[in-house]
Structure formats: C-alpha cells, structure tokens
Amino acid sequence: MKPLLLHGPAKEASRKKLLEIKEKFTQNNVVVFEEGTDLQVILGGVATQSLFSDERLIVLENPHEDVILNLSLIAYCLSLAIWFDHEVNVKKFPGFEVMFFPEGKEVSIFPFLDLLAAKDKKAFLELQKLKDGGFDIYYFLTMTFYLLRNLVATPKRAPDFVRTKLQRQRKNFTEAKITQLYKDLLEIDFKIKSGLMEIPQAEFLLINRFLEHPIL
Incomplete structure (x- = not known):
C-alpha cells in the first residue's frame, strides 16, 4: 500500500476515512502511535511489527517533527498512514498519497x-x-x-x-x-x-x- 497522508481541520471526516483504511486490516495487524509518542518507541514498535509475515498497518497521529524527518525508517517495510488534525506542508511527505479534509459543514461526533x-x-x-x-x-x-x-x-x-x-x-x-x-x-x-x-x-x-x- 502506498503511504497515506490524511490532514486538515475536518477531523470527523478524516477520522472516518482513517477508520475505513484500518478496516482493510485485521484488528491485530493495526498499530496506532498516538500524539506525543517518542521516536525511539515508534522505531522499536516498527522493528517488532516487521518481523511478522502478515501485512501490517502503522498509524501515526500528529507525529512530532523528529518523527517526520525519519519517515524513511518507518515506511520501508510496512503500510503507513499518517493522520493530522490540521493542515500540513505536503512537500515534507514525498511519495505519499495525500488526502486533504478542509473545514466545512460536517456532522460532529x-x-x-x-x-x-x-x-x-x-x-x-x-x-x-x-x-x-x-x-x-x-x-x-x-x-x-x-x-x-x-x-x-x-x-x-x-x-x-x-x-x-x-x-x-x-x-x-x-x-x-x-x-x-x-x-x-x-x-x-x-x-x-x-x-x-x-x-x-x-x-x-x-x-x-x-x-x-x-x-x-
């Protein structure tokens, strides 16, 4: 799967799309790293997940800048989706399929x-x-x-x-x-x-x- 970037202020819509992506994988094959997770923790988790034969999805939520700068260490062997609750500079994510969710009238959860x-x-x-x-x-x-x-x-x-x-x-x-x-x-x-x-x-x-x- 091509790495995905979901970003924009319409959080409910982007969350819904992220959920659809997760459902393409079995529950045990989806690993989510929430906002604030340290880079070394993420890299350790990725190294562990890459040992399994099944296709696995890594989800990064609002990752820190140091994580973004080291995406090549994360995306090389696993499916990757990055989710932001705001708009970001897509030039920092070359090779990603970009999904932008602009602010608009949306139903809120x-x-x-x-x-x-x-x-x-x-x-x-x-x-x-x-x-x-x-x-x-x-x-x-x-x-x-x-x-x-x-x-x-x-x-x-x-x-x-x-x-x-x-x-x-x-x-x-x-x-x-x-x-x-x-x-x-x-x-x-x-x-x-x-x-x-x-x-x-x-x-x-x-x-x-x-x-x-x-x-x-």
Missing part, C-alpha cells in the same frame, strides 16, 4: 459523546443524525473508546475547555464503570464482526450501557 458522558437518552437522537451524515457503528465504537480513554487520562495537549469538560464528566463514572464499559464495547465490536449481533442492536446497546437507567 462530539455532541454525541457529550450526551453519552452525561448519560442522556438524547444520545439516541444524536446517533440518528450521525447515521444520516454517513457515519457507521465502527466509527461510533472507535470514538466511544476515545471518550473512555480521555475519561481515564486527559490528553496532554487538550485545551482548557476540554480539560474542564472532562473533569466534569468524570464525576459521572467510577473507575470500575469505565472498565466495564470498555469491556462491553469490546464485546459489541467482537459480536458485530463475528456476525453474532445485528447493527441496530449494537447501536442500541452502545448507548444503553451508558444510561443511568438503562432501557430494558
């Missing part, structure tokens, strides 16, 4: 995540808006995992308003509840991919698990 964190049944209505906007259950699951990770630990570069919001949202969850939700989502994801659960049921359960008073 974040009101849905906020409703989940508030344990609000209006999340069902917001989910329908997202479906009408072309998003699917795999994107909902990915971003809900993202919410749970943020409830555990605030991203290093999160703006103040996000930090404040996460502090407020954490009051709605115990550590045990977050752990259980994570397990529930993994189970839903597994059952969908195994053909053991229909999409409408998965969408319902995803939200219902978060509610203060689940719908029976």
